[in-house]
Amino acid sequence: MTRALITGNQAAAWGARLARAEYVPAFPITPQTEIIETLAKWIDHGAMDCRMVMLESEHSMITAAGAAAATGVRVFTATSSQGLMYAMEMLYSVPGMRAPLVLVNVSRGLQTPLTLEPDHNDVLAARDSGFLQIHCATCQEVLDQTLIAYRLAEHHKVRLPVLVNLDGFYLSFTREPVEIPEPAAVDRFLPGYDAETTRFHAGEPVSQGVAVLGSSPYSYFRYEDHLAALQGLPAYEAIAAEFAAQFGRDYAPVELYRSDDAEFALFMIGSFATKAKDAVDRMREAGWRVGLVRPRLLRPYPDAALRRALAGKRGVAVVDQNLSLGKGGILHSELASVLYGQPDAPPILASFIGGLGGRDIGPEEFFEMIRIVRQAAETGITPPPRLLFTENELREVRKMQAIAHVERKEAAK
Amino acid sequence: MSEQIATIYKRMKDLPSTHILGAGTPMCAGCGGLQALHEVYDILGEKTVFVNAAGCMTLLAVYPFTPFRGSWLYTSMSSAPAGAQGVRDALDILLAKGRIPPEEDLAVAVLTGDGSAYGMGLSATSGAIERGLDFLYLCYDNEGYGNTGQQTSPATPHGAKTATATGPAGFGGYKKDLFAIWAAHRPAYVATVIGTEPLDLARKIEKAKAMKGPRLIIALAPCPTGWDFDPQQTVEVGKLAVKTGIWPLKEYENGQVTHTKVPSQRVPVEEYLKKQGRFAHLFAPQRDEATLAEIQAQVDAYWAGMEGEQ
Ligand SMILES: Cc1ncc(C[n+]2csc(CCOP(=O)(O)OP(=O)(O)O)c2C)c(N)n1
Numbered sequence A: 001m002t003r004a005l006i007t008g009n010q011a012a013a014w015g016a017r018l019a020r021a022e023y024v025p026a027f028p029i030t031p032q033t034e035i036i037e038t039l040a041k042w043i044d045h046g047a048m049d050c051r052m053v054m055l056e057s058e059h060s061m062i063t064a065a066g067a068a069a070a071t072g073v074r075v076f077t078a079t080s081s082q083g084l085m086y087a088m089e090m091l092y093s094v095p096g097m098r099a100p101l102v103l104v105n106v107s108r109g110l111q112t113p114l115t116l117e118p119d120h121n122d123v124l125a126a127r128d129s130g131f132l133q134i135h136c137a138t139c140q141e142v143l144d145q146t147l148i149a150y151r152l153a154e155h156h157k158v159r160l161p162v163l164v165n166l167d168g169f170y171l172s173f174t175r176e177p178v179e180i181p182e183p184a185a186v187d188r189f190l191p192g193y194d195a196e197t198t199r200f201h202a203g204e205p206v207s208q209g210v211a212v213l214g215s216s217p218y219s220y221f222r223y224e225d226h227l228a229a230l231q232g233l234p235a236y237e238a239i240a241a242e243f244a245a246q247f248g249r250d251y252a253p254v255e256l257y258r259s260d261d262a263e264f265a266l267f268m269i270g271s272f273a274t275k276a277k278d279a280v281d282r283m284r285e286a287g288w289r290v291g292l293v294r295p296r297l298l299r300p301y302p303d304a305a306l307r308r309a310l311a312g313k314r315g316v317a318v319v320d321q322n323l324s325l326g327k328g329g330i331l332h333s334e335l336a337s338v339l340y341g342q343p344d345a346p347p348i349l350a351s352f353i354g355g356l357g358g359r360d361i362g363p364e365e366f367f368e369m370i371r372i373v374r375q376a377a378e379t380g381i382t383p384p385p386r387l388l389f390t391e392n393e394l395r396e397v398r399k400m401q402a403i404a405h406v407e408r409k410e411a412a413k
Numbered sequence B: 001m002s003e004q005i006a007t008i009y010k011r012m013k014d015l016p017s018t019h020i021l022g023a024g025t026p027m028c029a030g031c032g033g034l035q036a037l038h039e040v041y042d043i044l045g046e047k048t049v050f051v052n053a054a055g056c057m058t059l060l061a062v063y064p065f066t067p068f069r070g071s072w073l074y075t076s077m078s079s080a081p082a083g084a085q086g087v088r089d090a091l092d093i094l095l096a097k098g099r100i101p102p103e104e105d106l107a108v109a110v111l112t113g114d115g116s117a118y119g120m121g122l123s124a125t126s127g128a129i130e131r132g133l134d135f136l137y138l139c140y141d142n143e144g145y146g147n148t149g150q151q152t153s154p155a156t157p158h159g160a161k162t163a164t165a166t167g168p169a170g171f172g173g174y175k176k177d178l179f180a181i182w183a184a185h186r187p188a189y190v191a192t193v194i195g196t197e198p199l200d201l202a203r204k205i206e207k208a209k210a211m212k213g214p215r216l217i218i219a220l221a222p223c224p225t226g227w228d229f230d231p232q233q234t235v236e237v238g239k240l241a242v243k244t245g246i247w248p249l250k251e252y253e254n255g256q257v258t259h260t261k262v263p264s265q266r267v268p269v270e271e272y273l274k275k276q277g278r279f280a281h282l283f284a285p286q287r288d289e290a291t292l293a294e295i296q297a298q299v300d301a302y303w304a305g306m307e308g309e310q
């Protein structure tokens, strides 16, 4: 085991290397590119026994990834944002082939407007695809979860692709101290790939990805895939427990931070949860009983663990770094669906949208969210969803517009 | 033609007498694409995995039945060559690591229609060729988006009526030259074939099979449903496509294009057009002399450009 100061992208690459990924179809996109460049360097210099192929698009990249996994090798690939969207047709196609592989997504906002900076609309657009989803908050978690993801994907009762998500910039380009496990230790945790019956070879012809006629076989296979995804929850728990026993780092499906005795909880995913933890500490100092609940696993959704974690709370502030246009926060509606009608469900589930396109969420804003939730708990009235945006930010945009107007007038003279 | 390679297909009776592709598929009666696939598969053999894109042939393998003795992978309309890339690379990794013995290896063949090959899948094909992928691409060209009801595709010929070119003049555009586009990539092999010239087809597939790298085949696929002719006319229509010179049989190899069957006396193109409902408006109520002449002139110009090549 070595300790190194590495970026989230490098941690993902280390995950793929230690997992002994055999095949990496690739395509560059900011802020993911460092992952494939790191792997390419290792492969070119003999540090990693793997074949990398540059495809001409992410659609092709996921097609090749699924096809190679269906042929019988361990596959790793990575993308972000527009790349994930470009691949969307195949993201929905591969899970039904029951071909396990790991895809790292480095979250980045979607156009329009075009941005390089992070939020979660990209990864949540893949939410219903059948790729299981693991969300990371630290660089260490990125490496470790990549290893766990292979075990989960290849689990006999699951056999589905897994997406590991990390936030662009905040994790992808941030160096953190990361323990890099010994290859031999990883080999014990994650043995070589077993294709089971999912493979192409001459002796045993198979047909993959075939059409069905009629709704019965269609429903049958869709339900099968769904049930396999649900099997992912107990499988993940067992794998994470094994990982904790072997490496001493615990990745329960839901991370709880000072939430046991909390009256109020912040609920969010990804690296901003680190900021939320800091805010929780400060609020605790101020005498507010606040905690953080952070699902690591979004697919399968850890229903029971979330109900348990939030039972008896007076209010929850759900912080969505995404926006379903015309609806609101995606995590908020998902959480509401598992809490509704539960005996101890928190009466207040307030929705906050923030962190879009890389926007920071400051400590004072976490305070304000909890202040609103506390107030709502007093009145019993759920506040309307809030879009985090300060006067300063509005002023910044107005300033850009004003300058553009002036320039246009000048140019017209 | 590079006659150095001795063919085992010298005359019709040398062709395989039984088909390995099963019967009872949902393809239309008289499907020229299926005819070509039969002939190609007989030569490739069952140790082939077909990687398919959306089109008529996608319905060959419908759960839980398949007419193929070998394997099949359906991908999407645009990415079959990328699927072939993944399968080929994975097989190579498994072979290199000794996880499968050489006799378990498979030939990887892409099977798509023209809509995919000439259009949506062209970028994926270009990528696969440029990467030197060891695969065979079979495009069955029925000159339209057949599976969705024969709308205009990038392979639709000038003047043809399609489901989206219903006006009095039919389709105003021109068929894309995919052979030239493919050949410009300098792959190992490119050929045009047609099921109604089985000997020429067999020799080309035999040759392609023995090669490595990207090998690409376009089979003109007379389509009774989309071209509007009686299914029993498929062979006649196919033969006329060659005799009129509208479908030149050729191959590309080592930077050279060679015609493998030059019609000695070209039949007028209208003999071919006349047989198909999609061109009926060129003949009735009045003959559209201008369009007929234009189509004929294009064919003549093509062959004039080929003179001396033989
Ligand atoms: C991305 C996408 N767009 C559209 C379709 C609908 N579609 C299915 S088959 C087909 C036509 C394909 O045409 P071609 O490649 O010529 O094959 P053919 O149907 O003629 O056999 C279309 C448009 C699809 N399956 N996928």
Ligand code: SF4
Pocket: B026, B027, B028, B029, B030, B031, B032, B033, B034, B056, B142, B146, B147, B221, B222, B223, B224, B225, B226
């Ligand atoms: S529509 Fe044409 S190409 Fe498609 S199956 Fe029918 S005859 Fe064959």
Ligand SMILES: [Mg+2]
Pocket: B055, B113, B114, B115, B140, B141, B142, B143, B144, B145, B146, B147, B153
């Ligand atoms: Mg077609």
